[in-house]
Amino acid sequence: MDKKNKKGNRNLSTLLPLGYQLTIFLVQIVILIACIEYARIIYKDEVLPDKMVKDNFSQIACTVVSKKLSEKVHLVHSYRADFLISYEVNNVPYQTWVTGNGLDQDFFHQREPQETTLSQFQIGSAYTCWYDPKAPQIAVLVLRHDWISTLPLIIPTLIALIVIYYIIKGTLQFGGVLFNILRSSKSRFKK
Numbered sequence: 443m444d445k446k447n448k449k450g451n452r453n454l455s456t457l458l459p460l461g462y463q464l465t466i467f468l469v470q471i472v473i474l475i476a477c478i479e480y481a482r483i484i485y486k487d488e489v490l491p492d493k494m495v496k497d498n499f500s501q502i503a504c505t506v507v508s509k510k511l512s513e514k515v516h517l518v519h520s521y522r523a524d525f526l527i528s529y530e531v532n533n534v535p536y537q538t539w540v541t542g543n544g545l546d547q548d549f550f551h552q553r554e555p556q557e558t559t560l561s562q563f564q565i566g567s568a569y570t571c572w573y574d575p576k577a578p579q580i581a582v583l584v585l586r587h588d589w590i591s592t593l594p595l596i597i598p599t600l601i602a603l604i605v606i607y608y609i610i611k612g613t614l615q616f617g618g619v620l621f622n623i624l625r626s627s628k629s630r631f632k633k
Contacts, residue, residue, distance in 0.1 A: 466612060523542030
């Protein structure tokens, strides 16, 4: 009787960690989903527009009509290099404001890099531009080709990989505990 009582206590003790493991597993799944969703948003907002310009936009010559350093003042000053460009697509003239950072409309805290971008283009001069053949009024003067736009993907990717490792490890441990419970149940029924 004493052996059966010990076996029953052992089975009870394996059930408690089982509930704990299930809770940890669910938390890991939630973290994994959050990482995937965050990476999807960053990819859609930061990486995909640059990829679309490189893959789908057509190259054309455009003229810089005007340029300015736009400034936004909230709690801190932020800046953006803006250019008014003109170009022609299928004998239809277009004139549109574009930023110095691809399709990105964000403002930046540092003024000097934006002034440097402005100084690279002269009013009245022609430069290579890219326009969207489906919507020719959308154009890009400066391709954003740095890796900085993909930098925010590193952290959620690392977290997701770590969580996947622990999900796999936890699943294997859970399977082992479940197997041991089933095996001990079968052996009890045989006696």
